Amino acid sequence: MLKRLSIPSNRDISEDVLNNLKFFSSVNIVIGYLRSTINSFTASAPFGPYLLPPVDMQDLFKKKGEI
Numbered sequence: 001m002l003k004r005l006s007i008p009s010n011r012d013i014s015e016d017v018l019n020n021l022k023f024f025s026s027v028n029i030v031i032g033y034l035r036s037t038i039n040s041f042t043a044s045a046p047f048g049p050y051l052l053p054p055v056d057m058q059d060l061f062k063k064k065g066e067i
Helices: 015-042 057-066
Strands: none
């Protein structure tokens, strides 16, 4: 499966908003999609469905920025 997220270049978007969309919002969308996909794929597994644990992306990026 392949998903492509794109932001139209003809929009008047500030650099801060664009960075937020690229790094925070898009990662949250992908993580949500992965959680759902993995849950669906493992739903009929012998051990039951697997659900990725929730991740606080804002905290993760903050900690990553401190390194």
